[in-house]
Amino acid sequence: xxxxxxxxxxxxxxxxxxxxxxxxxxxxxxxxxxxxxxxxxxxxxxxxxxxxxxxxxxxxxxxxxxxxxxxxxxxxxxxxxxxxxxxxxxxxxxxxxxxxxxxxxxxxxxxxxxxxxxxxxxxxxxxxxxxxxxxxxxxxxxxxxxxxxxxxxxxxxxxxxxxxxxxxxxxxxxxxxxxxxxxxxxxxxxxxxxxxxxxxxxxxxxxxxxxxxxxxxxxxxxxxxxxx
Amino acid sequence: xxxxxxxxxxxxxxxxxxxxxxxxxxxxxxxxxxxxxxxxxxxxxxxxxxxxxxxxxxxxxxxxxxxxxxxxxxxxxxxxxxxxxxxxxxxxxxxxxxxxxxxxxxxxxxxxxxxxxxxxxxxxxxxxxxxxxxxxxxxxxxxxxxxxxxxxxxxxxxxxxxxxxxxxxxxxxxxxxxxxxxxxxxxxxxxxxxxxxxxxxxxxxxxxxxxxxxxxxxxxxxxxxxxx
Amino acid sequence: xxxxxxxxxxxxxxxxxxxxxxxxxxxxxxxxxxxxxxxxxxxxxxxxxxxxxxxxxxxxxxxxxxxxxxxxxxxxxxxxxxxxxxxxxxxxxxxxxxxxxxxxxxxxxxxxxxxxxxxxxxxxxxxxxxxxxxxxxxxxxxxxxxxxxxxxxxxxxxxxxxxxxxxxxxxxxxxxxxxxxxxxxxxxxxxxxxxxxxxxxxxxxxxxxxxxxxxxxxxxxxxxxxxx
Amino acid sequence: xxxxxxxxxxxxxxxxxxxxxxxxxxxxxxxxxxxxxxxxxxxxxxxxxxxxxxxxxxxxxxxxxxxxxxxxxxxxxxxxxxxxxxxxxxxxxxxxxxxxxxxxxxxxxxxxxxxxxxxxxxxxxxxxxxxxxxxxxxxxxxxxxxxxxxxxxxxxxxxxxxxxxxxxxxxxxxxxxxxxxxxxxxxxxxxxxxxxxxxxxxxxxxxxxxxxxxxxxxxxxxxxxxxx
Numbered sequence: 001x002x003x004x005x006x007x008x009x010x011x012x013x014x015x016x017x018x019x020x021x022x023x024x025x026x027x028x029x030x031x032x033x034x035x036x037x038x039x040x041x042x043x044x045x046x047x048x049x050x051x052x053x054x055x056x057x058x059x060x061x062x063x064x065x066x067x068x069x070x071x072x073x074x075x076x077x078x079x080x081x082x083x084x085x086x087x088x089x090x091x092x093x094x095x096x097x098x099x100x101x102x103x104x105x106x107x108x109x110x111x112x113x114x115x116x117x118x119x120x121x122x123x124x125x126x127x128x129x130x131x132x133x134x135x136x137x138x139x140x141x142x143x144x145x146x147x148x149x150x151x152x153x154x155x156x157x158x159x160x161x162x163x164x165x166x167x168x169x170x171x172x173x174x175x176x177x178x179x180x181x182x183x184x185x186x187x188x189x190x191x192x193x194x195x196x197x198x199x200x201x202x203x204x205x206x207x208x209x210x211x212x213x214x215x216x217x218x219x220x221x222x223x224x225x226x227x228x
Numbered sequence: 229x230x231x232x233x234x235x236x237x238x239x240x241x242x243x244x245x246x247x248x249x250x251x252x253x254x255x256x257x258x259x260x261x262x263x264x265x266x267x268x269x270x271x272x273x274x275x276x277x278x279x280x281x282x283x284x285x286x287x288x289x290x291x292x293x294x295x296x297x298x299x300x301x302x303x304x305x306x307x308x309x310x311x312x313x314x315x316x317x318x319x320x321x322x323x324x325x326x327x328x329x330x331x332x333x334x335x336x337x338x339x340x341x342x343x344x345x346x347x348x349x350x351x352x353x354x355x356x357x358x359x360x361x362x363x364x365x366x367x368x369x370x371x372x373x374x375x376x377x378x379x380x381x382x383x384x385x386x387x388x389x390x391x392x393x394x395x396x397x398x399x400x401x402x403x404x405x406x407x408x409x410x411x412x413x414x415x416x417x418x419x420x421x422x423x424x425x426x427x428x429x430x431x432x433x434x435x436x437x438x439x440x441x442x443x444x445x446x447x448x449x450x451x452x453x454x455x456x
Numbered sequence: 457x458x459x460x461x462x463x464x465x466x467x468x469x470x471x472x473x474x475x476x477x478x479x480x481x482x483x484x485x486x487x488x489x490x491x492x493x494x495x496x497x498x499x500x501x502x503x504x505x506x507x508x509x510x511x512x513x514x515x516x517x518x519x520x521x522x523x524x525x526x527x528x529x530x531x532x533x534x535x536x537x538x539x540x541x542x543x544x545x546x547x548x549x550x551x552x553x554x555x556x557x558x559x560x561x562x563x564x565x566x567x568x569x570x571x572x573x574x575x576x577x578x579x580x581x582x583x584x585x586x587x588x589x590x591x592x593x594x595x596x597x598x599x600x601x602x603x604x605x606x607x608x609x610x611x612x613x614x615x616x617x618x619x620x621x622x623x624x625x626x627x628x629x630x631x632x633x634x635x636x637x638x639x640x641x642x643x644x645x646x647x648x649x650x651x652x653x654x655x656x657x658x659x660x661x662x663x664x665x666x667x668x669x670x671x672x673x674x675x676x677x678x679x680x681x682x683x684x
Numbered sequence: 685x686x687x688x689x690x691x692x693x694x695x696x697x698x699x700x701x702x703x704x705x706x707x708x709x710x711x712x713x714x715x716x717x718x719x720x721x722x723x724x725x726x727x728x729x730x731x732x733x734x735x736x737x738x739x740x741x742x743x744x745x746x747x748x749x750x751x752x753x754x755x756x757x758x759x760x761x762x763x764x765x766x767x768x769x770x771x772x773x774x775x776x777x778x779x780x781x782x783x784x785x786x787x788x789x790x791x792x793x794x795x796x797x798x799x800x801x802x803x804x805x806x807x808x809x810x811x812x813x814x815x816x817x818x819x820x821x822x823x824x825x826x827x828x829x830x831x832x833x834x835x836x837x838x839x840x841x842x843x844x845x846x847x848x849x850x851x852x853x854x855x856x857x858x859x860x861x862x863x864x865x866x867x868x869x870x871x872x873x874x875x876x877x878x879x880x881x882x883x884x885x886x887x888x889x890x891x892x893x894x895x896x897x898x899x900x901x902x903x904x905x906x907x908x909x910x911x912x
Contacts, residue, residue, distance in 0.1 A: 009704075012696035012744055020693075021766075024748070024857040026774040057766030058859055060696055060744045064708070070316065070390050073297075079307040082705075082741030082861060088298065088394075089422060090710040097390075104387045107380045111370040113363065124356045124391045131352055135341065142339040152335045158422060159332045162298050162325075162395030163352045166316075173708040175742055177766060177859070194317060194386055237476075240468035240516055248465075249538075252520070252629040254546040285538030286631055288468055288516045292480070310477075310513030310633060318482040401480040403514055403633070405538060525757075526772065526846050535763040544754065544850075545878060553846075560843045563836045567826040569819065580815055580847045584808045591797065598795040608791045614878060615788045618754050618781075619808045622772075623846030650773060650842060 004098075004196065005066040006203035008211055013059035013178075015216045019043045021055035041216050048220035053228045056221070059178035059214050063204060068098040068167045071196045074188075075172065080180035086171040088161040089154070092136055095129035097122075098167040103195065125165045135160050178217065179228055186226035232326075232424065233294040234431035236439055237401075241287035243444045246406075247271045249283035269444045276448035281456045284449070287406035287442050291432060296326040296395045299424045302416075303400065308408035314399040316389040317382070320364055323357035325350075326395040331423065353393045363388050406445065407456055414454035460554075460652065461522040462659035464667055469515035469634075471672045475499045477511035497672050504676035509684045512677075515634035515670050519660060524554040524623045527652045530644075531628065536636035542627040544617040545610070548592055551585035553578075554623040559651065581621045591616050634673065635684055642682035688782075688880065689750040690887035692895055693857075697743035699900045702862075703727045705739035725900050732904035737912045740905070743862035743898050747888060752782040752851045755880045758872075759856065764864035770855040772845040773838070776820055779813035781806075782851040787879065809849045819844050862901065863912055870910035 019040040023032060047055055067075070072085065086093065100108075100118040108117040136157055143153040176184065181204070187193065188201040209218060221228055247268040251260060275283055295303070300313065314321065328336075328346040336345040364385055371381040404412065409432070415421065416429040437446060449456060475496040479488060503511055523531070528541065542549065556564075556574040564573040592613055599609040632640065637660070643649065644657040665674060677684060703724040707716060731739055751759070756769065770777065784792075784802040792801040820841055827837040860868065865888070871877065872885040893902060905912060 010696055010701060012694055012746070017694060017746070021768045021857050024768040024855055025771040028775070028778070029855075054766055054768055058746065058857075060859070062696070062701070062742065068390060069301075069394065073301065073304070073313075076301070076304040077313075082738055082863075084705045084708040084738055085301075085305075087709040091712070094712070100387065104384060107376055107384045108367075110380065111367050111376045111384070113366055113370075117363070120359060121388065121391050124352075124359055128352045128356065128393065131348060135345070138341055139336075139339050142341075148335055148339045152338065155423075156332060156335045156339070159328065160349065162296060163349050163393050165356065165391050166297065166394055166396075167390030168394075171708055171713070173705050173742075175744070175861070179766075195383075238468055238473060240466055240518070245466060245518070249540045249629050252540040252627055253543040256547070256550070257627070282538055282540055286518065286629075288631070290468070290473070290514065310510055310635075312477045312480040312510055315481040319484070322484070399480055399485070401477050401514075403516070405631070407538075524846060525850065529753075529757065529760070529769075532757070532760045533769075541757075541761075556843065560840060563832055563840045564823075566836070567823050567832045567840070569822055569826075573819070576815060577844065577847050580808075580812045584812065584849065587804060587808055591801070594797055595792075595795050598797075604791055604795045608794065611879075612788060612791045612795070615784065616805065618752060618851030619805050619849050621812065621847050622753065622850055622852075624850075651839075 003066075004068075004071070004199045004203070006200060006207060007064040008061065008204070008207040009064050009173075010062040011060060011208075011211065011213050013214065015044050015214045016040050017058040018047065018055045018178075018214065018217055021058045022047055022052065044214075044216045045220045048217065048224055048228060051228060053179050056179040056182065056217065056228055057177040059217065060175060061178065061181055061208060061213070062173065062175045065172045065174065065200060066169055067172065067200060068196060069170050070166045071194070071200065072170050072172055074194065074197050075174070075200070078176075078180065078184055080183075081174045081176045083172055083174035089158045092157065093132075093161055093164065094169055095133055095164075096169050097125040097129065097165055098169065098196070101195070125167060128163045128165055129168070132160055132164055178214065178221075182221045182226045182228050189226070231294075232296075232299070232427045232431070234428060234435060235292040236289065236432070236435040237292050238290040239288060239436075239439070239441050241406075241442065243272050243442045244268050245286040246275065246283045246442065246445055249286045250275055250280065272442075272444045273448045276445065276452055276456060279456060281407050284407040284410065284445060284456055285405040287445065288403060289406065289409055289436060289441070290401065290403045293400045293402065293428060294397055295400065295428060296424060297398050298394045299422070299428065300398050300400060302422065302425050303402070303428070306404075306408065306412055308411075309402045309404045311400055311402035317386045320385065321360075321389055321392065322397055323361055323392075324397050325353040325357065325393055326397065326424070329423070353395060356391045356393055357396070360388055360392055406442065406449075410449045410454045410456050417454070459522075460524075460527070460655045460659070462656060462663060463520040464517065464660070464663040465520050465629075466518040467516060467664075467667065467669050469670065471500050471670045472496050473514040474503065474511045474634075474670065474673055477514045478503055478508065500672045501676045504673065504680055504684060507684060509635050512635040512638065512673060512684055513633040515673065516631060517634065517637055517664060517669070518629065518631045521628045521630065521656060522625055523628065523656060524652060525626050526622045527650070527656065528626050528628060530650065530653050531630070531656070534632075534636065534640055536639075537630045537632045539628055539630035545614045548613065549588075549617055549620065550625055551589055551620075552625050553581040553585065553621055554625065554652070557651070581623060584619045584621055585624070588616055588620055634670065634677075638677045638682045638684050645682070687750075688752075688755070688883045688887070690884060690891060691748040692745065692888070692891040693748050694746040695744060695892075695895065695897050697862075697898065699728050699898045700724050701742040702731065702739045702898065702901055705742045706731055706736065728898075728900045729904045732901070732908055732912060735912060737863050740863040740866065740901060740912055741861040743901065744859060745862065745865055745892060745897070746857065746859045749856045749858065749884060750853055751856065751884060752880060753854050754850045755878070755884065756854050756856060758878065758881050759858070759884070762860075762864065762868055764867075765858045765860045767856055767858035773842045776841065777816075777845055777848065778853055779817055779848075780853050781809040781813065781849055782853065782880070785879070809851060812847045812849055813852070816844055816848055862898065862905075866905045866910045866912050869905075873910070
């Protein structure tokens with residue numbers, strides 16, 4: 001079964017990078033020489049608590065994501081990121097889709113919609129994907145036979161993916177700085193967020209925590225509910 | 229049949245606004261009093277030809293769009309816009325979809341995929357939409373009967389739209405300044421752009437032209453192939 | 457005496473534009489027809505209170521400012537604006553400067569720095585400006601005499617403005633959307649902000665209020681201390 | 685003598701990061717396994733030549749700069765950066781200034797402005813700085829004596845720096861991605877740019893080149909005159 005996947009691929013910066021950015025405003029070059037690790041912790045907490053946001057942009061994170069397209073559309077609404085997504089114009093798209101999770105199945109059963117609801121959902125998703133694959137296989141053969149050109153094949157391919165379900169999996173690489181990502185977490189870890197994107201946010205946070213990128217900044221931002 | 233639709237809803241600024249922004253840099257307040265309409269035209273052309281881009285951000289355009297979701301995803305990659313899109317979390321989504329256009333049908337026929345290809349495409353789109361409508365109708369009834377809560381109904385609704393095709397129509401309101409929109413046109417009017425988004429760009433350009441928002445800036449940017 | 461000046465020059469949008477942007481997400485085109493002015497007020501308040509920020513980007517404001525350079529540098533830190541500033545490379549810059557205000561004079565007197573402190577401040581500012589004017593007048597004459605080229609004159613001019621004080625007045629045209637401007641007000645109306653930029657923010661708010669651009673959004677944002 | 689200084693402090697990414705971002709769009713996860721270093725070079729060149737810009741945002745650079753304030757104001761016009769600057773509100777500012785360089789002196793002499801022109805320039809800069817230092821020393825003493833409060837001292841300090849020259853040195857920490865920085869180089873390495881900011885751009889480029897951050901991307905962007 002396909003699942004939402006997150007990989008933290010690269011990062012830049014640390015708690016010290018954040019503090020150094022802030023000290024650019026307030027501290028002489030000579031004064032910087034006397035700053036200690038304890039000063040870093042103190043200033044990072046002060047910045048988070050008082051809402052001085054730009055220094056947090058000194059930490060930059062790069063994630064790779066595997067997500068349903070409907071979730072990807074929520075991710076794309078965040079403008080302060082650099083991202084590239086799998087393209088249905090440039091390649092044949094994968095045909096695996098996000099299956100109905102237990103919480104939705106439970107609601108369907110509670111509503112008396114019948115036990116077959118996940119199967120019906122899956123049937124529509126599978127039928128569209130099979131038709132896409134089959135159509136492209138036939139078209140590719142005729143392209144190889146010279147009946148249609150490569151450009152014609154690509155035009156057909158980009159159009160027929162339009163029948164594919166919005167829960168097909170897609171992939172995205174995104175670079176966000178810590179400030180923008182904190183805003184992402186504030187919105188996407190919230191109980192009101194859709195469970196699928198909450199899972200993305202949860203995995204992101206777990207990996208950044210485990211990689212020990214900037215532990216004090218992370219704790220300070222979490223304490224302020226990611227509002228910076 | 230549903231079609232791609234564009235409405236230019238509001239705008240701010242003019243050729244003169246662009247010139248005035250530029251003159252902030254170079255001209256005294258007293259000198260501004262002597263500027264003529266011919267000076268406006270001259271400076272707007274100079275700005276476009278020499279690549280002085282920020283003054284063009286003084287013209288702001290607001291569009292309403294009705295587009296397939298696959299096209300909307302291309303629109304969402306543009307970060308320098310303020311936009312709101314129809315939400316499958318907040319409402320039941322419309323069930324009309326983008327039908328197969330003649331150019332794709334011609335390719336399918338040329339490839340010998342059979343005359344029924346638009347019907348098969350439409351069948352998959354229709355089947356998923358009918359299942360969505362039917363499932364929500366049943367669930368809504370059970371919500372009204374008290375079997376499931378309103379939140380449970382919404383969770384079910386947001387999930388089952390995942391079976392809907394990527395060519396279902398959606399709606400978007402977007403505010404772009406002229407510089408960002410010129411970049412949009414440069415990429416989306418290009419012969420290599422997907423025909424669906426070229427149609428969006430074509431309708432946008434037609435309406436901005438007809439509304440006479442900033443005729444000299446438009447001509448100057450078009451002459452430079454929208455590169456600013 | 458020179459003073460901080462603000463002019464609201466153009467704007468786009470209204471309370472209704474904000475509501476319409478939000479309704480793109482949640483309301484069918486048919487449903488829009490039944491929306492009343494009271495609905496506009498209700499939704500604008502809800503958006504402000506719940507922190508739905510993008511619809512507020514549908515109101516766009518253009519200001520012209522006359523401010524000291526030190527204040528301008530604070531304004532330039534706001535990235536979500538489109539702005540053009542008076543350029544010491546493209547023209548001879550004005551030689552009026554921001555005089556010492558009463559609150560600073562009172563502190564200087566309280567500290568026993570002497571009654572002449574505003575005069576000494578003004579003397580340094582005036583001396584540098586006079587030298588700039590005199591140097592450029594001489595250089596311009598020699599440019600006219602052909603001793604130096606126009607490019608050489610401009611290089612000299614752009615360099616010698618470096619002696620001018622940071623409180624010389626400059627001019628800026630800026631376009632901000634309501635969301636970005638609310639953030640500006642949150643930071644710049646605060647008691648901790650420098651009095652000079654608080655005066656800019658105060659005049660901006662007064663003019664947007666008097667022009668009745670979006671009265672309900674303004675009231676809702678003010679109630680939330682401009683946090684959106 | 686004070687001089688323009690640049691330090692490349694941190695960076696993220698590489699030629700491979702750029703290629704990987706692009707391959708997110710076009711290549712299956714399985715296909716990625718077969719990509720070679722030669723493929724990286726090929727795709728980076730293709731992206732630069734065809735103007736696919738977002739993948740270049742995967743390389744992120746952090747610089748520390750020591751520059752005259754007039755130059756800093758040109759740097760601040762670049763919005764796609766994360767930066768923090770030395771603050772005349774938070775600390776006493778350094779009193780060294782950018783001295784008149786030889787090219788300006790040569791113009792002044794050619795124009796017959798007299799041999800003393802660099803001395804006169806320096807005299808105005810020095811006089812203002814000395815007055816600032818002296819005034820703050822006196823005020824600090826009276827703050828220590830309890831005649832004025834700490835807040836009053838800070839208000840006096842933030843105001844009297846307004847007499848300081850625009851060529852006083854300041855410091856800035858800035859984080860830019862490679863795409864935004866390429867745009868910076870396109871504008872700031874150009875022969876028409878002011879020599880002071882060309883020196884900033886030259887030092888930046890030298891350090892990124894020497895650090896071997898992304899040699900193939902750098903060569904490809906340079907070949908396209910930094911237009912991406």
